[in-house]
Amino acid sequence: MKIVCIGAGNLATRLSLAMQRAGMRVGQVYSHTAASASQLAARLECPWTTDLSALLPDADLYVFSLKDTALADVISQVKPNNGLWVHTAGSMPMDVFKGYASRYGVIYPLQTFSKEREVDFDTIPFFLEVANEQDAVFLRNVAGSLSGDVRFMPSDKRKSLHLAAVFACNFTNHIYALAGKLLAEQSIPFDVLLPLIDETAAKIHTLSPAAAQTGPAIRYDENVINKHLAMLADPDMKAIYRLLSQSIHKEALHE
Amino acid sequence: MKIVCIGAGNLATRLSLAMQRAGMRVGQVYSHTAASASQLAARLECPWTTDLSALLPDADLYVFSLKDTALADVISQVKPNNGLWVHTAGSMPMDVFKGYASRYGVIYPLQTFSKEREVDFDTIPFFLEVANEQDAVFLRNVAGSLSGDVRFMPSDKRKSLHLAAVFACNFTNHIYALAGKLLAEQSIPFDVLLPLIDETAAKIHTLSPAAAQTGPAIRYDENVINKHLAMLADPDMKAIYRLLSQSIHKEALHE
Numbered sequence: 001m002k003i004v005c006i007g008a009g010n011l012a013t014r015l016s017l018a019m020q021r022a023g024m025r026v027g028q029v030y031s032h033t034a035a036s037a038s039q040l041a042a043r044l045e046c047p048w049t050t051d052l053s054a055l056l057p058d059a060d061l062y063v064f065s066l067k068d069t070a071l072a073d074v075i076s077q078v079k080p081n082n083g084l085w086v087h088t089a090g091s092m093p094m095d096v097f098k099g100y101a102s103r104y105g106v107i108y109p110l111q112t113f114s115k116e117r118e119v120d121f122d123t124i125p126f127f128l129e130v131a132n133e134q135d136a137v138f139l140r141n142v143a144g145s146l147s148g149d150v151r152f153m154p155s156d157k158r159k160s161l162h163l164a165a166v167f168a169c170n171f172t173n174h175i176y177a178l179a180g181k182l183l184a185e186q187s188i189p190f191d192v193l194l195p196l197i198d199e200t201a202a203k204i205h206t207l208s209p210a211a212a213q214t215g216p217a218i219r220y221d222e223n224v225i226n227k228h229l230a231m232l233a234d235p236d237m238k239a240i241y242r243l244l245s246q247s248i249h250k251e252a253l254h255e
Numbered sequence: 256m257k258i259v260c261i262g263a264g265n266l267a268t269r270l271s272l273a274m275q276r277a278g279m280r281v282g283q284v285y286s287h288t289a290a291s292a293s294q295l296a297a298r299l300e301c302p303w304t305t306d307l308s309a310l311l312p313d314a315d316l317y318v319f320s321l322k323d324t325a326l327a328d329v330i331s332q333v334k335p336n337n338g339l340w341v342h343t344a345g346s347m348p349m350d351v352f353k354g355y356a357s358r359y360g361v362i363y364p365l366q367t368f369s370k371e372r373e374v375d376f377d378t379i380p381f382f383l384e385v386a387n388e389q390d391a392v393f394l395r396n397v398a399g400s401l402s403g404d405v406r407f408m409p410s411d412k413r414k415s416l417h418l419a420a421v422f423a424c425n426f427t428n429h430i431y432a433l434a435g436k437l438l439a440e441q442s443i444p445f446d447v448l449l450p451l452i453d454e455t456a457a458k459i460h461t462l463s464p465a466a467a468q469t470g471p472a473i474r475y476d477e478n479v480i481n482k483h484l485a486m487l488a489d490p491d492m493k494a495i496y497r498l499l500s501q502s503i504h505k506e507a508l509h510e
Contacts, residue, residue: 247433
């Protein structure tokens with residue numbers, strides 16, 4: 001079982017390390033920059049290249065983990081072979097491979113990855129897709145050796161899942177950053193928020209987010225809301241505060 | 256050590272239960288509705304009242320856990336006594352007690368509370384304030400018997416902390432709700448997001464939110480951003496998506 005990793009970013013790094021740990025062998029890393037390629041290859045103890053025409057032709061699996069904007073272009077430069085080509089992008093259709101590969105699919109792990117941070121793969125939901133039904137078992141085995149939560153999902157539905165993940169992860173993290181800015185202005189250390197942040201995440205394991213909602217906006221306490229708006233000097237933060245408070249209130253009225 | 260609880264909402268419920276568990280005795284519960292007062296009193300096994308003129312006059316501590324809009328009005332109706340009067344509101348100044356009590360202060364636990372959900376008080380940061388320095392040790396002992404993280408903070412700074420908490424908790428939870436709406440439209444179960452939500456919260460224990468940021472907005476991948484905007488039918492969700500993506504991008508440029 002030999003894998004070629006095309007891409008060496010956050011997701012490529014964590015996924016390839018997890019694959020190797022699960023007993024698969026990464027035979028080569030490609031990145032368009034030598035620094036990224038060599039760095040990941042060093043961690044995997046495998047060869048690397050920045051030249052798409054030098055990709056190994058005989059791997060079982062080609063994992064394309066690239067920016068959405070680069071994916072189609074890179075695919076078009078890879079010579080056809082007999083391996084299964086998969087990408088890892090939530091928002092890209094499987095058909096981006098059409099016309100370039102005969103066996104292709106998607107392996108999308110729903111998680112946030114940073115190069116230097118370990119994550120427990122076992123609980124990560126994996127969403128798979130294959131062009132040819134005969135590749136389903138192979139790809140399910142690959143994902144199943146990494147995680148206990150593997151399912152198939154078509155591109156169209158995966159696109160919505162990716163959008164939901166942008167809210168749940170990217171926007172949430174940015175809200176943490178904005179909260180941190182407010183604390184920094186008062187020289188209050190960020191870590192006072194961690195028990196609150198942890199409990200907010202933990203709560204929705206047992207309550208729906210609607211049932212878990214607390215705070216001035218759900219009570220529509222205009223007294224507090226107006227005081228808060230007056231405290232926010234940054235016009236963007238003011239707009240975000242106003243919009244999210246209105247949205248909380250609107251949802252509450254719908255229930 | 257006898258306590259009177261004025262208010263029977265989420266915070267009042269969890270705080271009074273924690274106090275009683277820590278060996279303090281709740282002698283009476285007040286709420287303006289009999290249903291709330293009797294429900295909490297049953298859990299605490301103590302008397303209750305809906306009549307402010309019937310409050311016990313000889314408690315050591317009077318804990319006012321009320322909506323901000325009700326707080327001043329309720330305080331003005333309580334007969335003066337020798338106990339320490341404290342409120343639990345992040346955004347209300349301590350001086351709301353001025354002219355009504357001789358000994359007063361604030362005990363603000365930075366956490367999200369729901370009546371039926373247990374929380375571990377031991378790690379909750381408590382922010383205290385007292386009008387008279389001689390009440391500091393007493394209030395610190397009360398908070399210290401509940402949590403290992405107790406500090407004093409003046410009203411003005413606490414106000415900013417409360418605003419940051421609205422972002423970190425209330426807005427975050429609402430973002431979870433919006434993500435859940437997107438999944439529900441596609442009949443995808445909400446719990447597929449839980450590992451992502453947990454990791455997003457866990458990440459910022461070791462990385463700053465700025466370093467932890469991932470996703471299309473931090474890369475300013477306009478291709479993905481525009482596809483996502485086109486997918487959002489709800490104008491409020493579209494506005495939230497646009498505003499938060501711009502804000503992520505702006506923060507990234509500042510670094």
